[in-house]
Amino acid sequence: MQSSSQKFRTIEWNDGVVILLDQTKLPAKENYLQISDVDGLVRAIKRLSVRGAPAIGVAGAYGVALAARQFPPAKKPKEFAAAIEQIRTARPTAVNLEKRVTETMAAINRSSDSPADAALRAAHAIREEELQSSTEMGERGAYAVLDLCGGGPITAMTICNTGGLATVERGTALAVIQTLHELGHLAEAIPLETRPLLQGGRLTTWELQRMGANYRLIVDSAGPFLLSRGAADVVLIGADRIAANGDTANKIGSYSLALGAREAGVPFIVVAPESTVDFETATGAEIKIEDRGPLEVTSIQGHEIATAGSTAINPAFDVTPARLITAIVTEARVVRLDRGETLDPVDSLRREEIE
Numbered sequence: 001m002q003s004s005s006q007k008f009r010t011i012e013w014n015d016g017v018v019i020l021l022d023q024t025k026l027p028a029k030e031n032y033l034q035i036s037d038v039d040g041l042v043r044a045i046k047r048l049s050v051r052g053a054p055a056i057g058v059a060g061a062y063g064v065a066l067a068a069r070q071f072p073p074a075k076k077p078k079e080f081a082a083a084i085e086q087i088r089t090a091r092p093t094a095v096n097l098e099k100r101v102t103e104t105m106a107a108i109n110r111s112s113d114s115p116a117d118a119a120l121r122a123a124h125a126i127r128e129e130e131l132q133s134s135t136e137m138g139e140r141g142a143y144a145v146l147d148l149c150g151g152g153p154i155t156a157m158t159i160c161n162t163g164g165l166a167t168v169e170r171g172t173a174l175a176v177i178q179t180l181h182e183l184g185h186l187a188e189a190i191p192l193e194t195r196p197l198l199q200g201g202r203l204t205t206w207e208l209q210r211m212g213a214n215y216r217l218i219v220d221s222a223g224p225f226l227l228s229r230g231a232a233d234v235v236l237i238g239a240d241r242i243a244a245n246g247d248t249a250n251k252i253g254s255y256s257l258a259l260g261a262r263e264a265g266v267p268f269i270v271v272a273p274e275s276t277v278d279f280e281t282a283t284g285a286e287i288k289i290e291d292r293g294p295l296e297v298t299s300i301q302g303h304e305i306a307t308a309g310s311t312a313i314n315p316a317f318d319v320t321p322a323r324l325i326t327a328i329v330t331e332a333r334v335v336r337l338d339r340g341e342t343l344d345p346v347d348s349l350r351r352e353e354i355e
Contacts, residue, residue: 008210010168011050011058011127013120016069018062022049023165023199027206038067038083045090045097048197052166053240053276054130057096061123063087064104068116073108080115093249093290093317094240095278100126130168133273136331138175141236141271142183144327144334145176148267149233152185157223157231159192160251161203162238162271173236173271174207176329181213189215190232192223194251196296196314220253224260235261237320239272244344246322246337247284248272252315258324267326274330277343284319292316 008030012019018035024047025031033049035041041063044050050059067083088101107122108115145154156177160166163174170178180186189208194200201217208215218226226232235257241249248254248270261268281287297312299305306312328335328343335341 008164008169010055010165011062013062013065013123016066018059018066020044020050020059021165023051023203024049026165027202036066037070038063038086041066042086042090045087051199052161052171053094053096053238054133054167054172054273055165056091056094057100057275058123058127058130058168060087060090060097060101061104061119061126064101064108065116065119065123068108068114068119073115091290092288094276095281096240096273096275099275099278127168129275130273133275133331134164134167134170134172134175137172137271137273137329138170138179140331140334141173141176141269141329142179142185144329145180145234145236145267145269146185148269148326152180152183153187154180154185154234155188155190155232156180156186157190157192157227157235157257158204159200159220159223159237159253159257160194161199161207162236163204163207165203165207166238171207172238172273173269174204176236176269176271177208177213178211181211186213189213190223190226191215191217192220192253192257193217194253195220196300198300199251220256223253223257224263227257227260227264227266230264232266235266235268237268237270239270239276240317241281241287242270242272242277242328242343243281243283243287244277244279245283246325246328246335246343247287248320248322248325248328249284249287249289249317250320252318255318255320255324258320262324268320268324269327269329270320270325271329274332277330279343284321287317287319289319290316 071079111118163171191200191204294312
């Protein structure tokens with residue numbers, strides 16, 4: 001496959017404007033949105049123009065900066081508070097959005113600078129943190145995969161989109177695939193199309209093609225069966241929220257892949273930044289799952305595919321129990337849940353001392 005330029009930026013700030021690559025238009029068109037107010041940003045988050053837990057966290061941080069400009073807290077405190085709550089709750093499942101808004105607000109409260117300047121500085125720092133995290137997750141995850149699989153070449157199955165479109169650059173699970181490709185250890189990627197919005201078919205294939213990696217797209221329901229036939233060496237997914245016990249919320253269909261991977265004896269690895277780990281949520285049972293309504297299921301990009309009047313159940317995410325997860329990879333560590341390791345930071349420090 002021919003590789004085109006890999007460099008694209010999912011989220012940028014330019015002179016009071018948040019610039020977003022509109023993911024609803026891909027792969028047909030690379031269209032950039034220029035957003036200068038809170039309502040516009042919240043609409044972009046809700047309609048998935050920007051999506052992926054790390055990416056919407058960065059967008060939320062920049063949203064605080066927009067809010068501080070649009071509604072200066074000293075002059076319009078009620079409007080500012082309402083805008084912050086509007087951003088914080090735009091999507092409920094991914095913890096990064098709420099967490100990054102809270103971090104940016106804390107930066108405002110600590111600073112002697114104007115709220116707008118303090119928020120912008122914090123948002124830039126969060127964006128840079130996500131950039132660095134993606135590189136580190138890719139490298140740490142790639143070597144973890146090679147270790148678990150006994151070397152390469154590796155065929156990796158993945159769901160949804162976990163590349164630079166879901167973060168800022170490179171990504172989470174797709175960053176691992178990209179690093180394997182760059183190391184010469186990737187045989188093939190097998191992305192699931194990811195119904196109902198086809199993020200795997202529309203977005204992951206777009207990123208894989210740009211990096212020049214070999215790939216073949218499959219329908220979601222083929223994943224577990226193909227795992228049973230030895231079609232992949234590893235399953236790599238991202239996460240929108242990881243509970244304290246390791247239960248992981250990710251795009252709907254992840255749980256099915258985990259069951260298929262367990263039956264086939266294939267490692268199932270979650271790749272996500274530390275910012276996605278939520279120690280305030282004890283187990284996956286406490287994670288609120290967003291239902292996005294029937295239209296995404298009964299139609300595809302505006303074209304009706306179901307009988308008129310049909311309704312649907314449309315959970316955007318599912319929860320994979322920790323017992324089905326081989327390892328969780330972050331920018332800081334590899335936690336082998338299959339060996340009884342936990343996400344407890346104290347447990348991680350003990351392991352580092354032993355190593």
